[in-house]
């Protein structure tokens with residue numbers, strides 16, 4: 001972990017134009033159905049590690065957007081929200097089953113939003129704004145669906161919140177689980193270094209993409225998920241961000257930037273975030289290829305039934321079973337090839 005910190009600290013500021021403003025957001029603090037949780041880890045333990053890291057970095061009012069299906073199986077998980085709100089942060093809607101909007105019709109998607117609101121209203125009603133986050137940051141794979149769900153959200157006082165910078169952090173979950181299970185100390189250290197380095201690398205990449213579109217640094221909305229590795233590394237990631245000139249701001253402040261406040265006029269069935277949606281709207285060439293490390297980490301402690309692909313298949317089958325969704329691979333945008 002120390003080596004990663006030194007490496008990251010040695011590198012240049014994120015932007016040559018000055019400090020980069022960034023709002024931290026958390027998704028899926030209850031994890032997902034069929035996602036493996038390593039022994040000695042729990043969503044509440046992960047949430048505690050994360051709130052500690054946030055307070056060390058003076059980041060308050062952080063919104064957690066979580067799917068709620070895991071709490072249907074284990075209501076104790078909802079104590080995560082007690083802790084989160086107790087620490088000065090906020091809870092918001094991210095649907096119940098976590099289906100991509102591509103896999104269901106608008107009516108089913110809206111029903112899934114309403115189901116979560118029933119579960120989270122004790123906490124979500126305390127938040128200063130009623131925010132919503134689409135699963136996979138996918139806002140509708142047809143113009144009709146995008147309009148139907150968008151209208152529903154507007155009528156019910158929700159503001160949808162995009163992601164401008166992610167780092168595919170949930171893709172590390174299977175490898176970290178396998179490696180912890182085998183108590184492979186070297187592997188654990190390697191994954192922590194790789195995770196922090198990937199967070200830095202992806203922030204640089206997407207911040208550069210945004211400058212290519214806007215000629216300035218817009219306020220960013222960064223996403224990390226409530227996974228075991230996220231809990232173990234958030235503090236170090238935020239150290240590295242700060243050392244590279246990142247200033248943490250509230251989500252409300254980030255939402256004032258037109259990049260985030262305006263909805264890109266494009267139907268986007270791909271798994272792409274806000275910066276790249278705008279790049280495609282304006283025809284600006286940018287790089288949105290998945291980092292190669294995601295293939296590398298799958299070579300760590302492989303075992304039948306424990307690969308990222310197999311775990312993802314079980315997660316999707318669960319969503320199909322419970323919601324009647326029809327999971328399908330996401331199409332790639334030109335900038336992802």
Ligand SMILES: [Zn+2]
Pocket residue numbers: 027028067094098135136
């Ligand atoms: Zn999510």
